[in-house]
Amino acid sequence: MTATVNQILATGSLLLVAAVVVVAAARPDWARLRRIPLSFGMAALATAGSLYYSEVAGFVPCPLCWWQRIFMYPLVIVVGAAWVFRLRVRPIVLIQASLGLAVSVYHYLLQHFPSWSGEACSLEAPCSAAWVWEYGFVSIPFMAGVSFLVLIVLNSLKEPTT
Secondary structure (H helix, E strand, O other): OHHHHHHHHHHHHHHHHHHHHHHHHHOHHHHHHOHHHHHHHHHHHHHHHHHHHHHHOOOOOOHHHHHHHHHHHHHHHHHHHHHHHOOOOHHHHHHHHHHHHHHHHHHHHHHHOHHHOOOOOOOOOOOOOOOOOEOOOEOHHHHHHHHHHHHHHHHHOOOOOO
């Protein structure tokens, strides 16, 4: 079952980033008007995926996974509140997503260059371990990075004019 979920999430992350970039380029007005619901969906999906991996699949999160979670999980609440109460949260989302993307990129590089890890990782859950490795390059930090990138793209779009 975990292998199927891995393939679904890996394929979904690749399709999602392609779709958001294409829609943002081809139909910026459509993407701007739906920025908050799409951002909420992305943050919720990323959170659900990470919870699946740790709570259902039994993957022990490494320290860098925890940092990515620290940057992603609050975005579900922040963007959800923005959607319900019509709040402006673009700077918060951009800062958190940018920091999360930086951690994801570093984590992804550690999977390719394990000698970089040093003391940043635990023995129980090394940061260089790739629990998921689909298509020869899609790992959990890659999927997290895609999620952060989608949030950055969506929230970089100009506000819709009314």
